[in-house]
Amino acid sequence: xxxxxxxxxxxxxxxxxxxxxxxxxxxxxxxxxxxxxxxxxxxxxxxxxxxxxxxxxxxxxxxxxxxxxxxxxxxxxxxxxxxxxxxxxxxxxxxxxxxxxxxxxxx
Numbered sequence: 001x002x003x004x005x006x007x008x009x010x011x012x013x014x015x016x017x018x019x020x021x022x023x024x025x026x027x028x029x030x031x032x033x034x035x036x037x038x039x040x041x042x043x044x045x046x047x048x049x050x051x052x053x054x055x056x057x058x059x060x061x062x063x064x065x066x067x068x069x070x071x072x073x074x075x076x077x078x079x080x081x082x083x084x085x086x087x088x089x090x091x092x093x094x095x096x097x098x099x100x101x102x103x104x105x106x107x
Contacts, residue, residue, distance in 0.1 A: 040072065
């Protein structure tokens with residue numbers, strides 16, 4: 001094999017390696033974005049239920065165990081406390097009596 005052919009093969013191999021690495025890093029960035037979306041969603045659910053006074057054993061989502069939700073999750077803020085049973089808000093009036101007590105409706 002001539003030296004020119006070896007150089008061409010090496011250059012082609014390096015170009016392919018760079019393209020593959022670029023493709024892999026793009027996939028990793030997408031996976032990171034999906035993970036952050038899931039993390040922020042779970043942390044927001046946990047914080048909202050904590051603000052409503054849901055017992056620890058009945059909460060869903062997960063706490064902000066990495067401590068990054070405040071800076072990495074824009075717009076995340078806990079919900080207001082749960083409406084007291086004696087208060088007749090329009091949302092409560094629109095719900096039939098057969099709906100479980102813990103089910104909330106957002107309009």
